[in-house]
Amino acid sequence: MQDGFRHLQGYLPHSEQLALLEMVYEIVLESPLYRPTMPRSGKPFSVQMTNCGELGWVSDKSGGYRYQRTHPQTGRRWPKMPDRLLALWADVADWPGEPEACLINQYAIGTKLGSHVDADEEETRAPVVSISLGDDAVFHVGGRARGDPKTRMVLKSGDVIVLAGEARLAYHGIDKINGGTSNLVKEGGRINLTLRRVTPIET
Numbered sequence: 001m002q003d004g005f006r007h008l009q010g011y012l013p014h015s016e017q018l019a020l021l022e023m024v025y026e027i028v029l030e031s032p033l034y035r036p037t038m039p040r041s042g043k044p045f046s047v048q049m050t051n052c053g054e055l056g057w058v059s060d061k062s063g064g065y066r067y068q069r070t071h072p073q074t075g076r077r078w079p080k081m082p083d084r085l086l087a088l089w090a091d092v093a094d095w096p097g098e099p100e101a102c103l104i105n106q107y108a109i110g111t112k113l114g115s116h117v118d119a120d121e122e123e124t125r126a127p128v129v130s131i132s133l134g135d136d137a138v139f140h141v142g143g144r145a146r147g148d149p150k151t152r153m154v155l156k157s158g159d160v161i162v163l164a165g166e167a168r169l170a171y172h173g174i175d176k177i178n179g180g181t182s183n184l185v186k187e188g189g190r191i192n193l194t195l196r197r198v199t200p201i202e203t
Contacts, residue, residue, distance in 0.1 A: 002143055004127075004165025008092065012131070012158035017184055021133055023082050024104060024191055027052050030079045031071050033106055039064035046111040053081040055101040055198050057120065065120050067101060067198050088131070089195050092162055095126045099195040107137065107190040109179035115146060115171045118163070118196065126197035127164035133157050133192070134185035136178040142171040157182045157190075 012020070033048040042061035051057060055067040056078045070077055081102060089099050105113070118128050132155045139161070142150040148171065155161065163170060177190050185191060 002141075002165070002167035002170045004163065005141060005167035005170065006092075006162040006164070007153060007155075008160040008162070009156070010158055011092075011160040014158070014184075017133055017158050020084065020131065020193070021184060021191065023084060024133070024193070027079050027082075027104065031076070032074065033104075034071075034073050036072075037061050047108075047113060048106045050078075050104050051101060052079040052085075052104070053099065053101045054078070057101060057103045057196075067120065085193070085195060088160075089129055092160060093127050093129055093195075094164070095197065097123075097126065097197055097201040099126075099129070100198045101196045103194040103196070105192040105194070107135075107174065107177050107192065109135070109177050109189055111189075112176060113174040115140065115142065115150075115173040117169050117171055118194075119169060121196055121198045123197045123200045124168055127162050127168060129195040130161040130163070131193040131195075132159045132161075132190065134182050134190040135188065136181040137190050137192075138175040138178070140173055140175055141167070144169055144171075146171055154178070157184050 031050045033050050035044045036059040058072050059065045137155045139155045140150040140152045142148040
């Protein structure tokens, strides 16, 4: 496993998980979940997404993977990054700048996310911080090449993952959602929050 990968098991107590979930529901009211499409093929993702922060990650057939300041369907600016997320980043990221984007993924039972690298950010020295809420997920992380050996682990509600250093550009993904393993999310499934710094820090 690449240096800089951290799995903070049980990092968030149940009360904090509930608070984050309520925060997500408030964000979704302002910035609805939608289903992005793949570049070139236009095939829909299996997960639904939205964002908060100055920038949001989006994908579609015509424009590909990118960050932008507005929701692709509503045209409105993304909701402000909540202080609760900024505080969590400050606790675990060990990075001098704040995150600019929080991608919110909703995984229904039966969905997954293929092996990929978070490489659409200009500032790849900053870590990626990922928060799990709801049902368990089988997660894999590998190396810098897609074919490198992968390590698999179960992410539970309240776990936090940090991809930093050599692990910042490691391939990773979600293989499976284990339904019924948590009662946090009323409708079942898993919600993942991914915090990223996109642009370089001004010096």
